[in-house]
Structures are given as C-alpha cells and as structure tokens.
Amino acid sequence: MQSHGATVTRSPQEITPAGEEIRAWNASRLYRWLLVAPIAFIGLFFLWPIMSVIHRSFVDPVPGLGNYERVLFAGPYLKSLWITLQTAAIVTVLCLVIAYPVAYVMARARGNLFALMTAMVVTSLWTSVVIRSYAWMVVFQRRGVLNQALVATGITEHPVNFLPGTLAVNVGMVHIMLPFMILPLLANMRSIDRSLVLAAGVMGASPWAAFRRVFLPLSIPGISAGSALVFMMSLGFFITPSLLGGPRHMMAAVMIEQQANRLLDWGLAAALSSVLLLLTVSIYLLYLRVVRHAEGGFAHAR
Amino acid sequence: MAERGARLTLSGVEKQYGKVVALHPTDLEIEPGEFFSLIGPSGSGKTTLLGTVAGFTPPTRGRISVDGTDVVAVPPYKRNIGMVFQNYALFPHMNVFENVAFPLRLRKLPADVVRERVESMLQSVRLPHVGNRMPSQLSGGQQQRIALARAAVYGPRMLLMDEPLGALDKNLREEMQLEIKAFHGQVDATVLYVTHDQDEAATMSDRLAIMNNGRIVQHGTPRELYEHPRNAFVACFLGRANLFRPIDGVESTAGGYRLSVKDDVILNAVSARTGAFTEREAVICVRPEAIRLESPDFKGDGNGTNVLRGTVIDAVYTAGTLRYQVDAGTGSPVSVWLPSVRQSEMLAAGEPVTLAWPANATLLIPEE
Numbered sequence: 170m171q172s173h174g175a176t177v178t179r180s181p182q183e184i185t186p187a188g189e190e191i192r193a194w195n196a197s198r199l200y201r202w203l204l205v206a207p208i209a210f211i212g213l214f215f216l217w218p219i220m221s222v223i224h225r226s227f228v229d230p231v232p233g234l235g236n237y238e239r240v241l242f243a244g245p246y247l248k249s250l251w252i253t254l255q256t257a258a259i260v261t262v263l264c265l266v267i268a269y270p271v272a273y274v275m276a277r278a279r280g281n282l283f284a285l286m287t288a289m290v291v292t293s294l295w296t297s298v299v300i301r302s303y304a305w306m307v308v309f310q311r312r313g314v315l316n317q318a319l320v321a322t323g324i325t326e327h328p329v330n331f332l333p334g335t336l337a338v339n340v341g342m343v344h345i346m347l348p349f350m351i352l353p354l355l356a357n358m359r360s361i362d363r364s365l366v367l368a369a370g371v372m373g374a375s376p377w378a379a380f381r382r383v384f385l386p387l388s389i390p391g392i393s394a395g396s397a398l399v400f401m402m403s404l405g406f407f408i409t410p411s412l413l414g415g416p417r418h419m420m421a422a423v424m425i426e427q428q429a430n431r432l433l434d435w436g437l438a439a440a441l442s443s444v445l446l447l448l449t450v451s452i453y454l455l456y457l458r459v460v461r462h463a464e465g466g467f468a469h470a471r
Numbered sequence: 472m473a474e475r476g477a478r479l480t481l482s483g484v485e486k487q488y489g490k491v492v493a494l495h496p497t498d499l500e501i502e503p504g505e506f507f508s509l510i511g512p513s514g515s516g517k518t519t520l521l522g523t524v525a526g527f528t529p530p531t532r533g534r535i536s537v538d539g540t541d542v543v544a545v546p547p548y549k550r551n552i553g554m555v556f557q558n559y560a561l562f563p564h565m566n567v568f569e570n571v572a573f574p575l576r577l578r579k580l581p582a583d584v585v586r587e588r589v590e591s592m593l594q595s596v597r598l599p600h601v602g603n604r605m606p607s608q609l610s611g612g613q614q615q616r617i618a619l620a621r622a623a624v625y626g627p628r629m630l631l632m633d634e635p636l637g638a639l640d641k642n643l644r645e646e647m648q649l650e651i652k653a654f655h656g657q658v659d660a661t662v663l664y665v666t667h668d669q670d671e672a673a674t675m676s677d678r679l680a681i682m683n684n685g686r687i688v689q690h691g692t693p694r695e696l697y698e699h700p701r702n703a704f705v706a707c708f709l710g711r712a713n714l715f716r717p718i719d720g721v722e723s724t725a726g727g728y729r730l731s732v733k734d735d736v737i738l739n740a741v742s743a744r745t746g747a748f749t750e751r752e753a754v755i756c757v758r759p760e761a762i763r764l765e766s767p768d769f770k771g772d773g774n775g776t777n778v779l780r781g782t783v784i785d786a787v788y789t790a791g792t793l794r795y796q797v798d799a800g801t802g803s804p805v806s807v808w809l810p811s812v813r814q815s816e817m818l819a820a821g822e823p824v825t826l827a828w829p830a831n832a833t834l835l836i837p838e839e
C-alpha cells in the first residue's frame with residue numbers, strides 16, 4: 170500500500186504541527202444535541218410518572234413497606250400476579266403454536282398473495298381492542314353463537330357459563346396478540362435463505378430433518394422476539410381481561426384499576442404496579458441474556 | 472480407483488413452468504468420472520437442468536438415470552448426490568466443523584468416524600484449522616472450499632456445482648478453478664459443473680455443453696467446440712469470432728465452398744456439413760488468431776488462402792497479444808489477434824492492412 174506514494178492519503182492530524190489538536194467536525198456531536206428533545210419528552214412523560222408511582226407505593230397512606238406487605242401476604246393480590254403470569258405464558262405459547270405455521274406459509278408467498286395475507290394480519294390491528302373484546306363477549310354469551318351451537322349439536326345439554334372466565338380471556342387475548350407474534354416471525358422467516366433448506370435436502374436431510382436442523386434453529390430469533398413481545402404485552406393487558414375475565418380471572422392490570430379507581434387505594438395500586446413493572450423488567454433482562462446466549466454464533470453470522 | 476463416479480444419463484428430460492419451457496427435451500450422457508460443464512447465457516436453463524438431476528426441480532417429462540437406475544421418482548435426500556451452490560449455502564448457525572459434519576450426522580455415523588472424515592476433508596481443501604470458526608468468519612474463497620468439502624464428505628458419486636465461483640473475484644476464481652480440478656482428481660465423482668464463464672469451462676472440463684433458450688446447442692470437448700462450432704451462436708459464445716455474411720449465393724466447389732462477402736472479395740470456406748447452403752442461413756466464422764498480416768501486394772498463394780484489405784481502426788496491446796480492429800467494409804469490424812513477439816511494431820489507427828488466413832480456418836456454419 171505505502172509504495173503507491175502518490176495515492177497515499179493522510180489524515181489531517183498528520184499534517185498539522187505537533188501539539189495542535191484539531192477539532193474536526195463530527196456528526197455525533199450534532200446528534201447529541203438532537204437527542205435533547207426526545208430525552209426530555211421521555212423523562213417528563215415516562216420516567217417521571219413511573220418514579221412518582223414507585224414513590225407513592227412507599228408513602229401512601231403512611232411511609233413504610235405496608236403496601237408491599239399487603240401485596241405479598243394479604244388478600245388476592247399475589248394470586249392475581251400469579252394468574253397474570255400464567256395467562257401471559259399460556260397466551261404466548263398458544264400464539265406461537267398458531268402463528269408459526271401461518272408465518273411459515275406467508276413467508277413463502279409472493280406478490281399479490283403475500284400482500285393479501287399481510288393485509289389480513291395487519292387490518293386486525295386497525296380494529297379497536299375494545300370492539301374485538303366485545304365481539305368475543307357476543308360469541309361467549311349465555312345465548313351467544315357458541316352456546317347455541319353447543320346445545321344444538323347436543324355436545325352440552327344446557328348453555329355453559331363462559332363469561333366471565335379463563336377460557337374467554339385466553340381466547341380473546343390470543344386473538345388480539347396474534348399479529349404481534351406473526352409479524353416478528355414473518356420478518357425473520359423471510360430473511361432465512363431457503364436455499365439452505367434445499368441444500369440440506371440434497372445432502373440427505375428429509376424435509377422434516379431439514380426443518381428441524383436448519384429452518385427451526387434459524388427462526389429462533391423470530392420466535393424469541395415474538396414471544397417476548399406477546400408475553401410482556403400480555404402481562405400488562407387490561408381491556409380484554411377486564412371485559413371477559415371477572416373476579417375469578419383477575420389479572421394484575423384489572424386489579425390495579427380497581428384499587429385505584431373504585432377503592433381509591435392509591436398506595437396499594439402503586440405497589441402492585443411497581444411489582445408488575447419489576448416483574449416485566451426482570452423477564453426482559455432474562456430474555457436479553459437468553460437471546461444473547463442463543464445467538465452467540467449468530468452474532469457473527471449476520 | 473475402482474469406482475470413478477456415476478454415469479449420468481438424461482433422456483428426453485423436459486421442464487415447463489406453466490407455458491414457459493425452461494428446458495426443452497434434452498438427451499445427455501456423462502461418463503463416469505468425467506468433468507462436464509454446462510455453459511450458456513443467463514436464463515438458458517443451466518440451473519434447471521442441474522435441479523432435475525439434484526431432484527429439487529422435478530422434470531415435466533423424461534428419464535434421468537444414475538448408473539442405470541431411474542431417479543426421477545427418488546426424492547433429493549435419497550439420491551446421494553453432492554451439490555455446491557453459488558451462494559455456498561453454508562449453515563450460518565453451525566461452525567465449519569458442524570457444517571461439514573452435517574451430511575454425516577444425518578447418516579448417523581459414529582462420532583469418531585465423523586471426526587476423522589471431517590478432518591481429512593478439511594485437510595484436502597487445505598483448511599485444517601478453521602473447524603471452530605463460523606462460516607461468516609471466513610473469506611469467500613474459504614467458504615467456497617468448505618462448501619466443496621461438505622458436498623464431497625459423504626462420498627457422493629455425482630457432484631453438482633452451480634456457478635460455484637460466480638461470487639469470487641478474478642484472481643481467486645482462477646486459483647479456485649485449479650483447486651476444484653485437483654479436488655476432482657482426489658475424489659471419485661462425476662462432476663456436472665455450471666458456469667457462464669467460457670474460459671472457466673474450457674480450463675476445467677473434459678467435455679462441455681453449450682445451452683441456449685432451454686436447449687443444449689452442442690456438446691463436446693472444449694477444442695471440438697471451439698474449432699468446429701455447430702452454429703453462429705456457439706462460435707460467438709466460445710471465444711471471439713469474426714462473422715461474415717455472404718452477399719450472394721454459396722457455391723459448392725471440390726474442396727469446400729466459395730462465396731462472396733463484399734464486391735470483388737470471394738472467400739474459400741470449409742464446412743463440417745455437406746450439401747447446399749443458401750446465403751440466408753449461412754455465415755462464415757473466422758477466429759481472430761487465425762488471421763495474419765501480409766504485405767500490401769499479397770494476392771494469395773494459390774492454396775485457397777483468403778485475402779481481405781482494410782484499414783486499422785483500433786489497436787490495443789494486452790499481455791503478449793496485439794489486438795487490431797480492422798474495417799474491411801464487410802459490416803462489423805474484423806478482429807485480428809497477433810502474438811506480439813512476431814510483430815516488431817504496432818500499426819496505428821488509419822494504416823492500411825492486408826489480412827490473410829487459410830481456407831480451412833474459414834468455417835461455413837448455419838446461422839441457427
């Protein structure tokens with residue numbers, strides 16, 4: 170390289186006299202100033218409310234750990250957190266099981282068919298969650314279509330009380346969360362080079378072996394992103410459980426709303442919120458660790 | 472060396488996608504252990520033909536047999552064929568060792584056999600120390616060698632390669648050509664190789680086939696194809712060819728044909744084909760290195776040597792060869808390549824020249 174004397178370029182530092190440090194124009198300095206507005210926004214409307222909720226959980230109505238004692242040792246609070254975790258887990262697994270084949274087929278589609286399929290997934294996001302939850306109420310009602318069908322076909326003798334109940338909450342939430350699982354999976358699967366699967370086949374892998382040893386491992390980033398998204402959204406989900414859930418399936422967000430708005434127990438609501446937040450953040454950190462570990466090899470591969 | 476690879480026979484193999492015919496009915500026989508290349512322009516059906524042999528492009532019609540057994544109904548994973556893809560198709564989630572071990576693990580070989588075979592394979596592609604690396608940590612040429620190792624590690628008797636060097640730069644490509652050739656000597660496999668680089672095909676192959684529009688136009692040894700192209704397409708595809716179109720009829724003579732390409736210029740030509748040609752379907756092909764320069768008063772030597780006068784319009788020197796473009800009033804300029812050791816000085820543009828070449832280097836071939 171050095172031998173091409175005429176074409177060697179020198180950095181400005183080399184040319185300036187020794188000792189004189191140059192302050193070159195630097196894009197990152199500009200970007201730093203551009204960050205001020207968003208940081209202020211997040212601080213004001215995001216961090217500050219969270220801080221004040223956490224603060225309130227320790228001082229309302231009297232300073233101390235009283236609210237946390239109640240959350241952990243009294244009443245239905247701990248159980249509600251447990252139900253929340255359980256529901257989020259079930260919804261995530263169901264979404265994954267349903268979304269994986271859907272995304273698999275979509276990822277292979279081309280042109281108009283692909284546009285149509287994507288539109289079908291995305292339009293469901295445009296309909297309000299409230300409306301979709303009410304729609305499930307209509308389905309699950311005592312005189313709803315589901316019960317009518319069950320009685321008409323003789324599967325049950327009398328209508329079943331689906332509402333309020335666990336089944337209704339799970340079904341409703343899976344319906345609402347499904348796009349959030351499909352889209353990350355789809356993005357990931359479309360980036361998987363299908364010739365790898367063909368190559369595996371030529372080398373002797375049956376279609377199932379090629380899927381299990383090549384396609385499935387390559388789709389793990391999509392699986393983990395979709396699962397994390399759905400799981401964490403489910404933890405704080407409010408509308409569907411509040412419409413379909415009732416007292417026997419009381420999820421944390423519904424419980425918090427009750428404490429704050431109906432019982433005006435702001436301290437307890439704040440403590441519950443803080444515990445839920447802590448739970449979500451820890452699960453997110455756990456997820457990051459797992460993903461980093463699983464992608465150890467991938468990190469270089471991308 | 473008891474086995475030298477599989478014999479591959481295609482008879483009437485055809486592939487249609489709806490109304491598009493990607494491969495017209497094709498017959499081809501490749502001998503055991505042969506290095507056979509398919510070349511042709513983009514979209515000529517090379518990958519399609521390869522795909523029918525590999526098994527992921529089921530042919531619409533026809534028989535494909537490997538060592539006499541029809542494999543059309545056999546799924547790819549049971550054909551025991553090795554394949555190297557243009558984009559390497561290394562698994563990004565496995566390290567190099569696992570990539571090469573993959574076909575062996577599928578065959579449920581014991582761990583020590585796997586280790587031994589993978590290591591000896593990495594040795595023979597001259598990359599013994601990269602087993603722990605991920606494919607993305609290798610250079611293009613190294614990835615290509617790993618792909619080669621992976622395709623051959625399970626001892627397939629048929630190796631398919633679809634433009635394996637297409638993504639490499641020129642120097643590396645030439646190095647890898649020699650390496651693949653040497654590799655072919657080590658493994659006992661018949662190689663079916665796709666490229667659209669004619670030099671690559673000529674360097675590496677025992678025989679090659681030229682494809683165009685879903686058909687094999689001609690196949691044979693590189694020399695046969697170069698010296699006896701069947702038609703103008705083959706002549707132009709392999710190397711450089713000067714084509715002349717006759718302006719009048721083609722006249723049959725004792726030793727060949729006579730035809731005129733310009734007022735007062737009659738050329739003597741030979742043809743592999745016998746019988747009459749009409750001027751509409753025939754062209755004359757002369758290779759640029761068959762032409763020599765003569766003195767301005769040269770009138771021919773009575774042996775049927777063809778003479779053509781013109782003016783130099785471009786002169787270029789490249790690595791030992793002088794390349795002239797000469798305007799002789801016969802349509803497109805005539806290329807003339809001369810070894811520079813036999814030419815003391817280079818002619819400049821505008822200078823008059825007299826070109827001459829023997830009748831037997833003047834091939835009369837069909838246009839189509």
Ligand SMILES: Nc1ncnc2c1ncn2[C@@H]1O[C@H](COP(=O)(O)OP(=O)(O)OP(=O)(O)O)[C@@H](O)[C@H]1O
Nearest residue numbers: 488491492493512513514515516517518519520667
């Ligand atoms: N899946 C497909 N559907 C429809 N047409 C196809 C399909 N695959 C290939 N073809 C068509 O078949 C013809 C031959 O394609 P093929 O891929 O065999 O060409 P090729 O010689 O390998 O070209 P290249 O040098 O560009 O790789 C092309 O006209 C192509 O458009």
Ligand SMILES: [Mg+2]
Nearest residue numbers: 517518519633
């Ligand atoms: Mg191709």
